[in-house]
Structure formats: structure tokens, C-alpha cells
Amino acid sequence: MTTQAKQAAPQHPPVASKVNHLPTPTALKIEPARKTKDGLDLEVHVLAELVPGPGLVKRGYVKPNIPSFGAFELYCDEGVSIGGSDTAPAPLSYLAAGIAFCFLTHLKGYADSEKLKVSSIRIEQRMKFQSRIPGMTVAAGDSSHMEGLSKGVETFVLIETEEPPEVIARMAEVAEKACMAAQTVVNAVPASTTIISNGQRI
Numbered sequence: 001m002t003t004q005a006k007q008a009a010p011q012h013p014p015v016a017s018k019v020n021h022l023p024t025p026t027a028l029k030i031e032p033a034r035k036t037k038d039g040l041d042l043e044v045h046v047l048a049e050l051v052p053g054p055g056l057v058k059r060g061y062v063k064p065n066i067p068s069f070g071a072f073e074l075y076c077d078e079g080v081s082i083g084g085s086d087t088a089p090a091p092l093s094y095l096a097a098g099i100a101f102c103f104l105t106h107l108k109g110y111a112d113s114e115k116l117k118v119s120s121i122r123i124e125q126r127m128k129f130q131s132r133i134p135g136m137t138v139a140a141g142d143s144s145h146m147e148g149l150s151k152g153v154e155t156f157v158l159i160e161t162e163e164p165p166e167v168i169a170r171m172a173e174v175a176e177k178a179c180m181a182a183q184t185v186v187n188a189v190p191a192s193t194t195i196i197s198n199g200q201r202i
Contacts, residue, residue, distance in 0.1 A: 015088045056084040096127045102181035117162040124156040
């Protein structure tokens, strides 16, 4: 990147940094995690906003509602080709990385709990998408008919181990089922969106 390009890019703190707490939400009701007979019911709370100015830089705050998990400030951007300045990961990059990181947590957790002889674990993953918005297709688009599609996830788990294949296969099976991030995209999940315009729900 040239000096001129560096000066033109928006300036913000590190892409991820720990903060003391989430800002106070306006509409979101934050409740603590709770244990039930079925398991631990937990939530991840996100507050995100566009950073004022040109471009597509977003700032967000994120925290699970579990006391031992901290709050973080994150920055997000988009590539130059769609009007961003490429100063931080794009939204889909965070999504893909979150699934891979979550999967690694559960692979490591299973290996540790079963005292398996595993020296290294690495995820190589490809998430496939299709964007149907103006400028992204070969035909001119209509901005009132935009659509984004998820077209699958392909994951490779690379493991160095002394354990037999069947033990490692079982580890991967259990870890994938335990990975809430992976299950969010593997299975249909309920979702809702509420619009609040000028303080009024519409």
C-alpha cells in the first residue's frame, strides 16, 4: 500500500480490543445465561453501527452473557471493489472464522477430556456464498430485489496424532455437533428482525 493510500484509509484503533463492558443497549434486553435440565442457555450480544464518514467501516461491541467472558470492540470493513477500504475483516470473514475457531475449541476440548495423544489440530475451511445484488451479477440488477445466499461449508480437519483413525473420527463427530457456530449454519434456526425508526417500532 502506498503512503497516499494509507493516508486515505480511515483510521481506527486495532481491529479487536478488549473493553470493560458493552455500551448500554436501547432495544436489546440483556439477560444472564442460565442452566436448565437440558443444558446451558446462553446468548451472544452484539451492538454494531456504521462509523460516520465515507466507506463501509463498522464498529461493534460483542460479549457472551457468561460472566467469565469479556467484552470486545471490533472493527469491520469491506473490500475496495464494493466501496470499502479493506482496513478490517469483512462480515463474512468474521462469520467463517467464528465457525472455524468454535470447531477448534471443541476439538481441543474433546482431545483434552479424553486424554488423546494429539500434537496439532488445524482447520482449513471454505464457505460458499452467492451475492445477487446490483454490480455483483453479469446482468444489471434492481436494487429493490437483492438477495444473498449461503451455498455450503467445506471443512478439512488436519490432525497430527498417535491415535487410531476411528478415535479421531469420533472426536471430529462429537466436536462438530458441539460447535454452536457450525450448527447455526448446518441447521435452520429461528430468526427475527424488528425495525425501530425514530424510536417507534414499525
